[in-house]
Amino acid sequence: MKARRDIKTIxxxxxxxxxxxxxxxFIKGEYVLNMLFLLCLYTIxxxxxxxxxxxCGQINLxxxxxxxxxALTTRYIWVAGYPFPVAxxxxxxxxxxLACLIGIPTxxxxxxxxxxxxxxxxxxxxxxxxxxxxxxxFLPASLMSDYNPTIRFYTALIVAALTIFAVYCINNSRLGxxxxxxxxxxxxxxxxGINVVRYKIITLMLSTFFAGxxxxxxxxxxxxxxxxxxxxxxxxxxxxxxxxxxGAGTVVGPLIGALCYVILKEIFAIxxxxxxxxxxxxxxxxxxxxxxxGLIGIKKR
Amino acid sequence: MLSLENIDAYYMDFQALxxxxxxxxxxxMVAIIGSNGAGKSSLLKIISGFLKxxxxxxxxxxxxxxxxxxxxxxxMGISLIPEGRRLFSDMTVLENLELGAYTKKxxxxxxxxxxxxxQVFPRIKERINQTARTLSGGEQQMLAIARALMSRxxxxxxxxxxxxxxxxxIQTIYKTIQEINRSxxxxxxxxxxxxxxxxxxxxxxxxxxxxxxxxxxxxxALLNSEDVxxxxxxxx
Numbered sequence: 260m261k262a263r264r265d266i267k268t269i270x271x272x273x274x275x276x277x278x279x280x281x282x283x284x285f286i287k288g289e290y291v292l293n294m295l296f297l298l299c300l301y302t303i304x305x306x307x308x309x310x311x312x313x314x315c316g317q318i319n320l321x322x323x324x325x326x327x328x329x330a331l332t333t334r335y336i337w338v339a340g341y342p343f344p345v346a347x348x349x350x351x352x353x354x355x356x357l358a359c360l361i362g363i364p365t366x367x368x369x370x371x372x373x374x375x376x377x378x379x380x381x382x383x384x385x386x387x388x389x390x391x392x393x394x395x396x397f398l399p400a401s402l403m404s405d406y407n408p409t410i411r412f413y414t415a416l417i418v419a420a421l422t423i424f425a426v427y428c429i430n431n432s433r434l435g436x437x438x439x440x441x442x443x444x445x446x447x448x449x450x451x452g453i454n455v456v457r458y459k460i461i462t463l464m465l466s467t468f469f470a471g472x473x474x475x476x477x478x479x480x481x482x483x484x485x486x487x488x489x490x491x492x493x494x495x496x497x498x499x500x501x502x503x504x505x506g507a508g509t510v511v512g513p514l515i516g517a518l519c520y521v522i523l524k525e526i527f528a529i530x531x532x533x534x535x536x537x538x539x540x541x542x543x544x545x546x547x548x549x550x551x552x553g554l555i556g557i558k559k560r
Numbered sequence: 561m562l563s564l565e566n567i568d569a570y571y572m573d574f575q576a577l578x579x580x581x582x583x584x585x586x587x588x589m590v591a592i593i594g595s596n597g598a599g600k601s602s603l604l605k606i607i608s609g610f611l612k613x614x615x616x617x618x619x620x621x622x623x624x625x626x627x628x629x630x631x632x633x634x635x636m637g638i639s640l641i642p643e644g645r646r647l648f649s650d651m652t653v654l655e656n657l658e659l660g661a662y663t664k665k666x667x668x669x670x671x672x673x674x675x676x677x678x679q680v681f682p683r684i685k686e687r688i689n690q691t692a693r694t695l696s697g698g699e700q701q702m703l704a705i706a707r708a709l710m711s712r713x714x715x716x717x718x719x720x721x722x723x724x725x726x727x728x729x730i731q732t733i734y735k736t737i738q739e740i741n742r743s744x745x746x747x748x749x750x751x752x753x754x755x756x757x758x759x760x761x762x763x764x765x766x767x768x769x770x771x772x773x774x775x776x777x778x779x780x781a782l783l784n785s786e787d788v789x790x791x792x793x794x795x796x
Binding site for chain 1: 608659707
């Protein structure tokens with residue numbers, strides 16, 4: 260019974276990834292490619308939040324710092340002349356190191372205090388970068404000459420597929436089970452012999468690793484941007500929204516959430532400008548009130 | 561096998577336990593009785609590691625463990641069935657049981673333990689694929705006991721197993737706990753507000769009042785003591 264459900268999930272995931280991968284072959288244009296890239300980027304970023312928030316129940320609002328440091332490091336190493344995959348991995352590890360330095364102390368905080376503490380981390384990172392690196396990060400001409408958005412989109416797609424696969428494995432592992440226990444009842448988790456602190460640290464490291472990957476892809480795709488842009492707080496809040504739209508603590512949920520988010524944002528941002536932020540606030544409240552398990556919860560009801 | 565020596569414990573500024581000493585022998589079943597807020601649950605928290613004493617020692621099989629974390633004490637063989645059961649209610653019965661065997665040692669013997677737990681609780685076996693929240697109160701309590709047994713404990717701590725259950729089910733639960741104690745020689749400490757019920761199943765009891773142990777005796781002696789009758793059994 261459970262095995263059959265697993266096969267169904269895998270099928271849905273594989274078909275959707277292949278489908279997304281085929282779209283650029285039939286619909287040409289940078290606009291579509293950009294949307295698809297954002298879909299992949301948001302899937303990775305929201306899954307990174309989902310690991311910590313959805314599975315382990317720790318509301319981390321510092322994701323922007325980890326996304327940003329991943330972008331900064333990846334870009335720096337890539338521009339310095341190393342192949343992009345090396346830069347990307349280095350970027351992810353830089354997020355992981357930041358997590359060890361800053362994240363682990365904040366894990367001593369519980370519940371709301373953890374959320375506020377991590378938000379503080381994100382704000383400190385943002386303000387630091389705004390002051391330390393006020394300029395615009397341009398790609399050098401040597402890298403511009405072979406710039407190809409199609410390749411960049413497919414890179415993002417592969418990373419997204421690997422991320423989803425990793426979350427799928429976590430979901431079905433003992434680690435995943437321990438994470439869900441900590442989310443449901445920390446004290447009962449310790450009472451069954453789970454080392455809560457150790458698992459929270461492992462979860463944070465996994466989560467930030469994927470946030471760093473997403474940041475690296477951002478740095479790979481965009482030609483020029485202000486240094487502080489990947490540190491902006493929206494990279495903390497968007498994944499929360501996406502995960503809740505789709506369904507927290509699930510493998511497929513963030514995928515659905517990212518799709519809805521990219522489409523809605525495109526519609527609202529074009530027609531309403533900054534008011535779209537207000538609309539997403541309302542969407543978030545409605546989702547939490549009426550669909551606490553996200554869109555994926557509708558089917559289960 | 562397990563002893564507490566001169567334990568003081570605080571919740572912030574409030575002292576919950578005062579110079580508490582007690583012991584349990586291997587295979588013994590002991591009750592801690594007392595009224596609301598007397599410190600019964602605090603005592604279990606000291607033994608399971610959720611509350612650390614400011615003074616005194618917890619000695620388990622000759623080792624001082626007062627500084628050990630709860631999960632490490634589970635590994636050593638001290639398992640708590642928390643008050644209010646604290647099941648993982650969105651997970652299935654089987655998942656809850658598997659979680660009970662999370663420690664390294666218990667994992668190796670998981671299948672054997674599971675077989676045995678199903679023998680003790682046949683009702684649980686019928687419901688392995690249901691989520692824990694769909695069980696009745698009594699079944700949930702049985703699952704909580706079963707989950708604790710999955711860790712292969714040497715000492716089982718039972719906190720208010722009667723909470724929110726019908727009298728007839730409470731009887732069944734305590735009979736089962738007694739059965740576990742007798743057939744496996746498992747050391748069991750129970751905390752219970754229902755004093756008569758507790759004293760009927762255990763060998764020995766400690767009476768705790770305002771955070772202090774005020775008396776200890778065999779269960780029979782306590783049941784017949786005038787003080788206990790007056791204070792806890794609403795007799796005399």
